[in-house]
Amino acid sequence: MPPLDKKIKKFLKDSVRIAPKISSKGELTELRTGLVSPYPQTRKDAIKKTIQQMTVGKDVSSLFPDVLKNIATNDVEQKKLVYLYVMNYAETHPELCILAVNTFVTDSEDPNPLIRCMAVRTMSMIRVDKILDYLETPLRRTLQDDNPYVRKTAVICVAKVFQLDKQLCLNLGVLTDLVSALEDPNPVVVANTIASLTEIYAMDSTVINLNDLIQSHVSKFLLALNECTEWARITILTVLSKYSAKDSIEAQDIIDRVTAHLQHVNPAVVLATVKVIIINLDLTKPQINDPVMKKLSSAMISIMSTPPEIQFIALKNIRIILEKYPELLTKETRIFFVKFNDPLYVKLEKIEILVRLVDASNIKQCTILLNELKEYTREFEPEFVSKAIQALSQLAIKYSKESFCNKVLDILLELLERQDTFKDDCCIAISNLLRHCPTSTQMVTQACGLLNTWVEPELILNRDEAKCNYVWLLGQYPDKFSSLEERILGFVENFRQEDPLTQTAVLATIVRLHTRLPGTILQTILELATKETIVIDIRDMAMMYWRCLSIPGGDELVQQLCNTAPPAIDNILDTFPPEILKKLIQELATISSITFRPQATNAKKYVRPETVVKGKKLDELKNIAKNEIVKNDEVLLDFGDDATEENNKNTTTLDDLDDLFNFGTVLPKESNSGTNLESDFNKLGINGGRQDTNTTSTSTTTQDLMDLF
Amino acid sequence: MxxxxxxxxxxxxxxxxxxxxxxxxxxxxxxxxxxxxxxxxxxxxxxxxxxxxxxxxxxxxxxxxxxxxxxxxxxxxxxxxxxxxxxxxxxxxxxxxxxxxxxxxxxxxxxxxxxxxxxxxxxxxxxxxxxxxxxITQKSFKLVKAAKKKRNAARPPQALTNSVSWRPEGIKYKKNEAFLDIVESINMLMTQQGQVLRSEIIGEVKVRSRLSGMPDLKLGINDKGIFSKYLESTSSNSNSNDDNSNEVNSSKSSTPQPSTGQDEGSSRKTSNVELEDLKFHQCVRLSKFENEKIITFIPPDGNFELMSYRLTTPIKPLIWCDVNIHVHSKSRVEIHCRAKAQIKKKSIANNVEILIPVPDDADTPSFRYSHGSIKWVPEKNAILWKIRSFAGGKEYSMAAQLGLPSIDDNEKPKLKRPVQIKFQIPYFTTSGIQVRYLKVNEPKLQYKSYPWVRYITQSGDDYTIRLNG
Known part of the structure; x- marks a missing residue:
């Protein structure tokens, strides 16, 4: 026992804090003084301040040596702060890092598991080769630690080291240790091990055989599932969803074992469970009234009372699942009714789900939804209203009865009379309805009656899609419009500014109506379309028409071509092509399931350039650091561009097709009509010089299909 | 990741x-x-x-x-x-x-x-x-090299990676108590005419545990009408929702029938009630519930949410408001509101708040009312009627008038926002759920414990009346 006065002296010394002085030498000098102060509390304050500067983005790397002096401390909090600093700036001072190595190694043997963890966790984050050289012993030791808390950290460190220096990791042979950690008695360690293995596999699929490991450990995973933290459960469930069951009995067994997790309070656990079940349902082929289907429905509904971001993911996922199992959730439409305080992005998704969910054979349900959607069209958020308008037409066409379509038409017309803002959407929706019920003269008269009141439609309408539909209506029902010539002339005058869809529509409509219109309009449009447009397809189309019209008996030919009745549309809901759907099901709950873009199977492997910083001179290092950042940028840029561009292309062509024909299911129909068209052409004997262009590229065919209008 | x-x-x-x-x-x-x-x-x-x-x-x-x-x-x-x-x-x-x-x-x-x-x-x-x-504590801890002052060093608790990762060992209380709160939030969307478009009950069982050691708890709920229905096979249930929607649709009367909670609860047992989804805290043994339908758990210490459930059975509005809004453009807007507590006579609804939207440019409010207090909340563009205590079966009314600017911008003022209602009704659950027993068993300490149960029904975040556009 030290004497009292000594104790007091020590206490005073420990707690002395030197008030920061306003010094003329600047902040850094001041911090430096603090960091080397003889008083511990003052040093700690200075460290805190340094970290604070680092947090706000100032470069305090020049203090590295002084901060490092404080690493050997007994104060856990201070140690954490110094570690944090070292982790951030080690690359700029690789030479000095060696000073910290000793502390790291000592700390990895500390009796306190928290310190052991911290040491190995920090070491494996530092991209400096000297540190990595010393990592072997601590990493091995912690992998075999008595304390599961340490082991669960160590297994993740293996993935970190692998990312930093793959070769080193292989040389050390820690991967074998990692694989054997799958046998660990502690479920949390098992979960982290599998997470770590998954990461390594994503970086390089040649070093381990993940699939085999999963196959051989399924029973282990199923056992661990009931005994670990919620996050570990997600990891394990995710791995289980990668497992392919041998037969329906095993699949059923897996389903039975995981089903209880549908009742977990954590929505991510629920979604992960849903995924496992959905994937295994492929083998068990359950009946609609199988209890598991019921449980799936109610689990997904339960996510509707979670935070909006998670609802958003669930809604996107439900859209995917519904395409595979449309019978799920059909009784539950009301849950997806929009709440007035939902964020807009949730509202829009809910509408998407509602129209897909509604049972087309249930008049009551359809009517309720109709009234609900009608209510939505009175809201004030424009995006929401236009989605509701779209949904109304989708619902009408799904339910299919003419009287129902008529009701929807009434709603749309009423809306148009009340408001000016949604002409675009209404115009598209109305055209769709008319395409669905081409025989209903009453609807045609009503709709065109209102559209006829619009003056200068080319200026009222904004979207390409809407204009194109309007022009199509002009061509389809020319008798219903007054001053037809004037209307068309308006579009012709604007021709140069229009987008391709409208241009095509204008061209096709004028050719179609050329007998009713003065010849000059035809002449003008053919000239415009051949000379003034940059879209090759439109030019080709115009050329073709021009030739047809100029050959003897051409008028008849063109009439024949133009007056083919367009096929009635019976579904305007987008669906996924089967192979995309299959992939999306595999990727439920991930980001790709929100964007509806499955990861390309042969996507660029996770490539990282050599990143470990070797001990070099300071200037060189700075350059390396700079280059690193630039390089990183480039890699990321490349990756992003490749992936998105490709996908964009696909989707835009699909979208275009969609817009043009208002088909929901694009693929089969496209090919059908495509071939029809070709044979038409053959019949008509105009397969002259143009045919090559017509049939080779899809987009050309697409445009040509417009002829059908 | x-x-x-x-x-x-x-x-x-x-x-x-x-x-x-x-x-x-x-x-x-x-x-x-x-x-x-x-x-x-x-x-x-x-x-x-x-x-x-x-x-x-x-x-x-x-x-x-x-x-x-x-x-x-x-x-x-x-x-x-x-x-x-x-x-x-x-x-x-x-x-x-x-x-x-x-x-x-x-x-x-x-x-x-x-x-x-x-x-x-x-x-x-x-x-x-x-x-x-x-x-991880706010205060900093000193590490002492020798194991002498072991207690001071912050260490990860052993339990962290155990299967009971949410409860440390060695908790001690003088008096062992467990408090159960059953809170039901009602979400409901009604039309101005009183038709219920959507209704749901979201229930939560909250626990405040002040128990020593590692107690094992077993919760019994009047599961006859609730859990068994959920766990039964689906064939009988699959039609129920359709029926429900019919019921809702047909109940178009502008003055909905008063409903008494207990009746509701007892009738539910025979009618098609269905607990849509049960969600449990991670401490509940899910597989045990799945197989044996028993809720057992080792609780975390302190407050936590043990379970939640949801019911979508159609219910009648507990607090109903007959709102009439007349907009005289260029001059004023008139609002009449009649509120009714459609609950048992014995029950009392507390802190009732009725938020009625008014046009953005309204001003100079004047009110007439018999109960509670009314104020204009310009930042929400609404008037707020508060009634501290609203007994079952009672009916109150109010009238308000606000001025509108005389300049007309050709557009009728729109009231897109719904009327929102908030309330709390203690000692009452709409679903009729009841706790039968809460057994506490601590194998080592074998102490006596005191479970307490409270019930409350309140408005959810979406208890609204949609106004005609």
């Missing part, structure tokens, strides 16, 4: 961040503010997941903060990330009380510590506040 987590202020500028892996440039977060701004300019649809240059920004909002997770991989489990971000805020609010820009700046040390412990290499680890508080 997550590459880094950043806290950003209301403009998207970074306040603090923690990097978990090296695959993104440090500058990536700087794009977030611009991305957000661009998106907001284009439209009002701002989804919580943005992508730029191959980096995905997943974010949530809390007070004046954006909490952003950055990741590069499309295979990142988005639901996990969002759940984690919400959990992070929850944990932080237990440390900092209010999580906002100010408190982030003031507490970066503790936040770094939490971020370090809750996530490793982008994989969520430990998010139980009770456990974190055992070894």
């Amino acid at each position: 997550v590459s880094s987590i950043s806290f950003c202020d209301s403009k998207g500028k970074q306040l603090l961040s923690r990097k978990y892996r090296d695959d993104i440039p440090l500058t990536a977060i700087d794009n977030f503010a611009t991305l957000l701004m661009k998106l907001e300019e284009e439209s009002s649809v701002v989804p919580p997941c943005l992508t730029h240059n191959g980096i995905h920004y997943l974010f949530i909002q809390h007070n004046d903060l954006y909490i952003v997770a950055l990741t590069t991989s499309l295979s990142t489990n988005a639901s996990q990330v969002f759940t984690f971000l919400h959990k992070l805020v929850e944990v932080m609010s237990e440390y900092l009380k209010d999580v906002e820009e100010e408190s982030i700046r003031d507490n970066f040390v503790i936040i770094y510590e939490l971020l370090d412990e809750m996530m490793d290499y982008g994989i969520p680890q430990i998010t139980e506040t009770k456990m974190l508080k055992q070894y």
Whole structure:
């Protein structure tokens, strides 16, 4: 026992804090003084301040040596702060890092598991080769630690080291240790091990055989599932969803074992469970009234009372699942009714789900939804209203009865009379309805009656899609419009500014109506379309028409071509092509399931350039650091561009097709009509010089299909 | 998996961040503010997941903060990330009380510590506040080399990686008590005519546990009408919802029938009631419930939500308002409202608040009313009628008049917002759920314990009357 006065002296010394002085030498000098102060509390304050500067983005790397002096401390909090600093700036001072190595190694043997963890966790984050050289012993030791808390950290460190220096990791042979950690008695360690293995596999699929490991450990995973933290459960469930069951009995067994997790309070656990079940349902082929289907429905509904971001993911996922199992959730439409305080992005998704969910054979349900959607069209958020308008037409066409379509038409017309803002959407929706019920003269008269009141439609309408539909209506029902010539002339005058869809529509409509219109309009449009447009397809189309019209008996030919009745549309809901759907099901709950873009199977492997910083001179290092950042940028840029561009292309062509024909299911129909068209052409004997262009590229065919209008 | 987590202020500028892996440039977060701004300019649809240059920004909002997770991989489990971000805020609010820009700046040390412990290499680890508080404390601890003062050193509790990862050992109370709160929130959407468009009951069983040792609890609920229905096979249930929708549809009477809670509860047992989804805290043995239908658990210490459930049976409005709004354009708007408590005579609804929207440009309000208090809330463009205590079967009414500017902008003032109602009814559950018993068994200590149960029904966040457009 030290004497009292000594104790007091020590206490005073420990707690002395030197008030920061306003010094003329600047902040850094001041911090430096603090960091080397003889008083511990003052040093700690200075460290805190340094970290604070680092947090706000100032470069305090020049203090590295002084901060490092404080690493050997007994104060856990201070140690954490110094570690944090070292982790951030080690690359700029690789030479000095060696000073910290000793502390790291000592700390990895500390009796306190928290310190052991911290040491190995920090070491494996530092991209400096000297540190990595010393990592072997601590990493091995912690992998075999008595304390599961340490082991669960160590297994993740293996993935970190692998990312930093793959070769080193292989040389050390820690991967074998990692694989054997799958046998660990502690479920949390098992979960982290599998997470770590998954990461390594994503970086390089040649070093381990993940699939085999999963196959051989399924029973282990199923056992661990009931005994670990919620996050570990997600990891394990995710791995289980990668497992392919041998037969329906095993699949059923897996389903039975995981089903209880549908009742977990954590929505991510629920979604992960849903995924496992959905994937295994492929083998068990359950009946609609199988209890598991019921449980799936109610689990997904339960996510509707979670935070909006998670609802958003669930809604996107439900859209995917519904395409595979449309019978799920059909009784539950009301849950997806929009709440007035939902964020807009949730509202829009809910509408998407509602129209897909509604049972087309249930008049009551359809009517309720109709009234609900009608209510939505009175809201004030424009995006929401236009989605509701779209949904109304989708619902009408799904339910299919003419009287129902008529009701929807009434709603749309009423809306148009009340408001000016949604002409675009209404115009598209109305055209769709008319395409669905081409025989209903009453609807045609009503709709065109209102559209006829619009003056200068080319200026009222904004979207390409809407204009194109309007022009199509002009061509389809020319008798219903007054001053037809004037209307068309308006579009012709604007021709140069229009987008391709409208241009095509204008061209096709004028050719179609050329007998009713003065010849000059035809002449003008053919000239415009051949000379003034940059879209090759439109030019080709115009050329073709021009030739047809100029050959003897051409008028008849063109009439024949133009007056083919367009096929009635019976579904305007987008669906996924089967192979995309299959992939999306595999990727439920991930980001790709929100964007509806499955990861390309042969996507660029996770490539990282050599990143470990070797001990070099300071200037060189700075350059390396700079280059690193630039390089990183480039890699990321490349990756992003490749992936998105490709996908964009696909989707835009699909979208275009969609817009043009208002088909929901694009693929089969496209090919059908495509071939029809070709044979038409053959019949008509105009397969002259143009045919090559017509049939080779899809987009050309697409445009040509417009002829059908 | 997550590459880094950043806290950003209301403009998207970074306040603090923690990097978990090296695959993104440090500058990536700087794009977030611009991305957000661009998106907001284009439209009002701002989804919580943005992508730029191959980096995905997943974010949530809390007070004046954006909490952003950055990741590069499309295979990142988005639901996990969002759940984690919400959990992070929850944990932080237990440390900092209010999580906002100010408190982030003031507490970066503790936040770094939490971020370090809750996530490793982008994989969520430990998010139980009770456990974190055992070894991440506000005060700093001194490590002592010798094991003498072992108690002072912050160590990860043993239980952390056990199968009971939410409860430390060695908890002691003088008096062992467990409090159960059964809270039912009613969400309901009605038309002005009194037709119920949608109704649901969201129930929560909250527990405050003050029990020593490692107690094993068993909860019994009047499960006859509730759980058994849920667990039975679906054939009988599959029709029920259809029936329900019929019922709702036909009940178009403008004055809905009063409903008494207990009757509701007892009749439910025979009619088609269905607990749509039960959700349990992670302490509940799920497989035991799945197989034997018994709720057993070792509770965390202190407050937690044991379970939640939802019922979508059609219910009659508990508090009903007959609202009539007349807009005389160019001069004034007149509002008449008749509120009725359609609950048992014995029951009392407390803190009833009725929020009625008025046009944005209304002014000079005048009110006439018999009960409660009314005020105009210009920032919400509404008037708020408060009634502290509203006995069952009673009916109150009010009238209000507000002036409108005489300048006419050709458009009729629109009242798109619904009437919102809030209330609390103690000693009453709408579903009729009741706790039969709560058995506490601590094998080692064998103490006597006192369970307490409370019931309350309240309005949910969406108890609204839609006004005709």
